[in-house]
Amino acid sequence: KNEVEQSPQNLTAQEGEFITINCSYSVGISALHWLQQHPGGGIVSLFMLSSGKKKHGRLIATINIQEKHSSLHITASHPRDSAVYICAASIIQGAQKLVFGQGTRLTINP
Amino acid sequence: DVKVTQSSRYLVKRTGEKVFLECVQDMDHENMFWYRQDPGLGLRLIYFSYDVKMKEKGDIPEGYSVSREKKERFSLILESASTNQTSMYLCASSLTSGRNQPQHFGDGTRLSIL
Numbered sequence: 001k002n003e004v005e006q007s008p009q010n011l012t013a014q015e016g017e018f019i020t021i022n023c024s025y026s027v028g029i030s031a032l033h034w035l036q037q038h039p040g041g042g043i044v045s046l047f048m049l050s051s052g053k054k055k056h057g058r059l060i061a062t063i064n065i066q067e068k069h070s071s072l073h074i075t076a077s078h079p080r081d082s083a084v085y086i087c088a089a090s091i092i093q094g095a096q097k098l099v100f101g102q103g104t105r106l107t108i109n110p
Numbered sequence: 111d112v113k114v115t116q117s118s119r120y121l122v123k124r125t126g127e128k129v130f131l132e133c134v135q136d137m138d139h140e141n142m143f144w145y146r147q148d149p150g151l152g153l154r155l156i157y158f159s160y161d162v163k164m165k166e167k168g169d170i171p172e173g174y175s176v177s178r179e180k181k182e183r184f185s186l187i188l189e190s191a192s193t194n195q196t197s198m199y200l201c202a203s204s205l206t207s208g209r210n211q212p213q214h215f216g217d218g219t220r221l222s223i224l
């Protein structure tokens with residue numbers, strides 16, 4: 001079993017829908033990262049969080065340390081949000097190595 | 111903004127060749143990483159470096175080596191390329207160790223070994 005699990009693996013929705021992607025982890029972590037990968041390969045770091053909630057534009061990331069669970073939400077989704085979303089965990093404080101989930105492929109149809 | 115530049119977007123090489131993948135970052139980051147990404151397996155760490163001339167093995171170092179002679183440059187070397195090394199290779203960097211930092215990624219190199 002992977003230490004970091006994402007669900008769903010694939011998600012297709014219509015423009016405007018509210019999107020939720022889930023990430024569960026089985027080990028203690030010092031931080032949880034959300035990454036976005038567009039077709040073509042480049043990866044962008046969206047959030048790094050160790051508690052509570054962070055918001056950037058239409059994207060919101062939350063984490064529940066006790067339940068070992070994080071969610072990425074997209075409000076008013078748009079076709080340009082179509083990408084692979086990856087969660088990754090920093091297992092050891094400051095060690096920089098990340099453990100990655102498998103990714104969620106999101107497709108937003110117009 | 112941090113810029114992580116990988117030397118090639120696409121590369122085709124032959125079995126047995128020695129292959130160099132280059133990565134340069136422009137923000138004086140201490141840490142640099144090489145990953146490979148394969149369908150169904152996600153991102154896997156090959157090697158990383160905390161400082162010039164320092165390197166540490168990641169999860170899948172077999173068949174690879176690295177070089178970090180200057181702080182801004184981290185090279186991945188396939189000593190004798192094999193078809194199972196056909197993959198997407200991603201370089202990343204982060205500012206420093208000792209506290210959590212986001213990683214900044216390059217655009218990736220899609221490598222095909224024929």
